[in-house]
Amino acid sequence: MMQAHRETLAKKAIQEQLTQYHGPVTEVEIRQALVRQGLRVHKTTIYRQLAALVSAGWATVTNFADGVTRYERQLQHHHHVVCRSCKRVEEVHMSNHLAKEEAKIARARGFTKVTHVLEFFGTCHTCARRQESH
Amino acid sequence: MMQAHRETLAKKAIQEQLTQYHGPVTEVEIRQALVRQGLRVHKTTIYRQLAALVSAGWATVTNFADGVTRYERQLQHHHHVVCRSCKRVEEVHMSNHLAKEEAKIARARGFTKVTHVLEFFGTCHTCARRQESH
DNA sequence: TGACTAATGCAACCGAGTTGCATTAGTATT
DNA sequence: AATACTAATGCAACTCGGTTGCATTAGTCA
Numbered sequence: 001m002m003q004a005h006r007e008t009l010a011k012k013a014i015q016e017q018l019t020q021y022h023g024p025v026t027e028v029e030i031r032q033a034l035v036r037q038g039l040r041v042h043k044t045t046i047y048r049q050l051a052a053l054v055s056a057g058w059a060t061v062t063n064f065a066d067g068v069t070r071y072e073r074q075l076q077h078h079h080h081v082v083c084r085s086c087k088r089v090e091e092v093h094m095s096n097h098l099a100k101e102e103a104k105i106a107r108a109r110g111f112t113k114v115t116h117v118l119e120f121f122g123t124c125h126t127c128a129r130r131q132e133s134h
Numbered sequence: 135m136m137q138a139h140r141e142t143l144a145k146k147a148i149q150e151q152l153t154q155y156h157g158p159v160t161e162v163e164i165r166q167a168l169v170r171q172g173l174r175v176h177k178t179t180i181y182r183q184l185a186a187l188v189s190a191g192w193a194t195v196t197n198f199a200d201g202v203t204r205y206e207r208q209l210q211h212h213h214h215v216v217c218r219s220c221k222r223v224e225e226v227h228m229s230n231h232l233a234k235e236e237a238k239i240a241r242a243r244g245f246t247k248v249t250h251v252l253e254f255f256g257t258c259h260t261c262a263r264r265q266e267s268h
Numbered sequence: 269t270g271a272c273t274a275a276t277g278c279a280a281c282c283g284a285g286t287t288g289c290a291t292t293a294g295t296a297t298t
Numbered sequence: 299a300a301t302a303c304t305a306a307t308g309c310a311a312c313t314c315g316g317t318t319g320c321a322t323t324a325g326t327c328a
Contacts, residue, residue, distance in 0.1 A: 005274075005275090006273095006274055006275065006324085006325045006326070007325075007326095008274085008275060008276080008324085008325075010275080010276075011275085026315095027315085027316085028315090041276085041277095042276065042277050042278075043315090043316085044276075044277070044278080044316090044317080044318090045275075045276055045277075047315095047316065047317075048275080048276085048317095049275090061199070063197075063199050065195070065197050065251065067201075067284085067285085067314085067315070068314095068315070069315080069316085081239055081243065081245055081248070083245070084247075090243060092235075092239060094235060097231065097235070098252075101226075101228060101231075101254075102254065105215055105226060105254055105256065106256065109215065109224060109258075110258065110259035111215055111217070111254075111256035111257060111258055111259070112256060112257045112259075112262050113218075113256055113257050114215070114254055114255070114256035115254070115255050115256070116252060116253065116254045116255070117199065117251075117252070117253050117254075117255070118232075118250060118251070118252045119250065119251050120235075120236065120239055120245075120248055120249070120250045120251075121248070121249050121250070121251070122239065122240065122245035122246060122247055122248035122249070123245060123246045123247050124243075124244065124245055125244035125245070125246075128246050138294095138295075138296095138305095139305070139306090140293085140294045140295070140304095140305055140306065141294075141295095142293085142294075142305085142306060142307080144306080144307075145306085160284095161284085161285085162284090175307085175308095176307065176308050176309075177284090177285085178285090178286080178287090178307075178308070178309080179306075179307055179308075181284095181285065181286080182286095182306080182307085183306090201283085201284070201315085201316085202283090202284070203284080203285085
């Protein structure tokens, strides 16, 4: 008798966070958000749920080279601009510019299932202004 | 009396590794290479030298989302294709496709000093063949 | 109501990278 | 060559993100 996967409180809460937050979030941010709504969930559980959601294709992994993994409910493929100082994130959509580069790499080098990771970094206007004046 | 920075054995060896290896290397790989040539250098030293080389613009930092930082003597801006299973790396040069995207982001969103990070991932022919047959 | 077992919590661990501090060794000056 | 100065190193101890093994809790089905 095969047991179906179970609908647990933690799972629902994590999915809801990812849906509502709308942007790449870290495990810590998720946990704090759950605490704020009165739900204490262990980090192990969160990591395990996130891994499950990612391997189910429900969420995606992003990382901004700062040593923390972020998770996102990504409805359509997109990129981000991240402010180097305040870490503010905005979505960047661009019509698939890189599809032909991927195809070229596949053809020329014998790679299959070629994908890409593209992120932009910059200084947002608020931080730029603050930095001028100091 | 201002002391100039000193030419040390470790520094020279690390720079030579980066020059010869020609590809993004981790601290561990560098240290092992130095050991192989009879030089025991502490990881702290390597990290500190790498940080210095990066901030001097002599080396660049890359990371392939596997939790390890790689360093590279990057003579001209380029990207990489990384095999998802064997981690083989090849350089990808593309005439700056993304410059106009960066400019657009700067203009439309008020970001300054916009740069990008782009890496390709795929399965190399060797690994693809191995995976078929199992 | 009870049995089964997926999901959770916890402690202990791992590995990358960093920090404070005493020691070593380039470099400049005599 | 001897000395003084201090940049660079080594080391131990630590931080932090993430994982693992295992006992306990709690959905789900009969």
